[in-house]
Amino acid sequence: MDELKPFFSKSMVLMAAIAAISTIIMGTFLPTLILSGGIVEASGKSPEIVLASLGVQEAMKIRLEGFTKAIAQKQTDKENQFNFAVTPEFQGNTLYEVALDDSEKAIALTFDDGPWPIYTEQVLDILKEQDIKATFFLIGQHLKNHPEIAQKVVEAGHALGNHTWSHQYHNVPREIAAQEIENTAALIYEKTGCNTKWFRPPGGVLTNGLNDYALSQNYAVAMWSSDARESFFSSSGALVNNVLNSAKPGGIVLLHDGGGDRTATVQALPIIINELKQRGYKFVTLPELLELYEQHKQSSLAENTTNPTPVPDGID
Ligand SMILES: [Zn+2]
Structure with a gap:
């Protein structure tokens, strides 16, 4: 009996995986970050529209700002926990x-x-x-x-x-x-x-x-x-x-x-x-x-x- 040849080659599978991961990141992760940065709220536009209008660099900057904000909040919470x-x-x-x-x-x-x-x-x-x-x-x-x-x-x-x-x-x-x-x-x-x-x-x-x-x-x-x-x-x-x-x-x-x-x-x-x-x-x-x-x-x-x-x- 002939061995079944894989329908997809290894490289095709790899490409598909990369594409899928990119889609997930661009579709889910970045809009979330932008939302956390408050830009979507301020613009009144959907995350996708805001995302499309921004370069990746800008998105990364927003992401960093989001992180900084979260860290500062955590710091304040911590200070409140130890400062009555x-x-x-x-x-x-x-x-x-x-x-x-x-x-x-x-x-x-x-x-x-x-x-x-x-x-x-x-x-x-x-x-x-x-x-x-x-x-x-x-x-x-x-x-x-x-x-x-x-x-x-x-x-x-x-x-x-x-x-x-x-x-x-x-x-x-x-x-x-x-x-x-x-x-x-x-x-x-x-x-x-x-x-x-x-x-x-x-x-x-x-x-x-x-x-x-x-x-x-x-x-x-x-x-x-x-x-x-x-x-x-x-x-x-x-x-x-x-x-x-x-x-x-x-x-x-x-x-x-x-x-x-x-x-x-x-x-x-x-x-x-x-x-x-x-x-x-x-x-x-x-x-x-x-x-x-x-x-x-x-x-x-x-x-x-x-x-x-x-x-x-x-x-x-
Ligand atoms: Zn007492």
């Missing part, structure tokens, strides 16, 4: 919540006194499962003991704040206040690469010198509008009620992931999140809460600046 800044209005100011209304139901969960073994990671697991972000106020000496847990917090995309080195309630002289806050800030940077301008005073005490120092350094002092009121005796049900009864758009919720047994908090957290989701809330970090507030203000829907409310009872 405060908008000018709140630098050196104290806030309990921001003014948002029902059209923007955003709320910020905050966790104090970590990083702490077991509980911080349980909280992280819940937040991951719920696909939401929060803010963690770290204590310097706890960070020193468990830097790897803080690194997990940052890797998961949450924001960090400064909760002093040793969580003092009593009056401290200015130089001690400076050490408490600056040493914590330095360790946060050393261990996580993050800079934060968010501060939460231990116990919510605003008069012992720590807070004054933080304000003088342009930190935003984050108090809260909802307190879970975690105590040694509180059940998870009580924590759920405490948060849900006081939740509001623009609110800041005080919770704890460290400093002791946080089993009740870990039990309460999914219930709190699910119920607030049911009510239409989205969850944001504190820097994101300020961004939303700025947008809200600019769209002239917001009424005023902060709404100072009295310090809630209970300690944090």
Whole structure:
């Protein structure tokens, strides 16, 4: 039996392959790049027409511009991930919540006194499962003991704040206040690469010198509008009620992931999140809460600046 001769020669196949690849590149890849460069949008013409009117060199230039833009955006995202800044209005100011209304139901969960073994990671697991972000106020000496847990917090995309080195309630002289806050800030940077301008005073005490120092350094002092009121005796049900009864758009919720047994908090957290989701809330970090507030203000829907409310009872 005669061997069948290949219908196409090798060179024909090669030519066809080159032609096909070229078509794919010219038909799909370059118009996409041009689209990403915004030229099509600006011209109002179809990608093919725009492509035809440009030389390959020009197309390559646009491609490079697209890449540069993408890299710059990535850089900004990265910087935001490690830089928890405060908008000018709140630098050196104290806030309990921001003014948002029902059209923007955003709320910020905050966790104090970590990083702490077991509980911080349980909280992280819940937040991951719920696909939401929060803010963690770290204590310097706890960070020193468990830097790897803080690194997990940052890797998961949450924001960090400064909760002093040793969580003092009593009056401290200015130089001690400076050490408490600056040493914590330095360790946060050393261990996580993050800079934060968010501060939460231990116990919510605003008069012992720590807070004054933080304000003088342009930190935003984050108090809260909802307190879970975690105590040694509180059940998870009580924590759920405490948060849900006081939740509001623009609110800041005080919770704890460290400093002791946080089993009740870990039990309460999914219930709190699910119920607030049911009510239409989205969850944001504190820097994101300020961004939303700025947008809200600019769209002239917001009424005023902060709404100072009295310090809630209970300690944090
Ligand atoms: Zn605390």
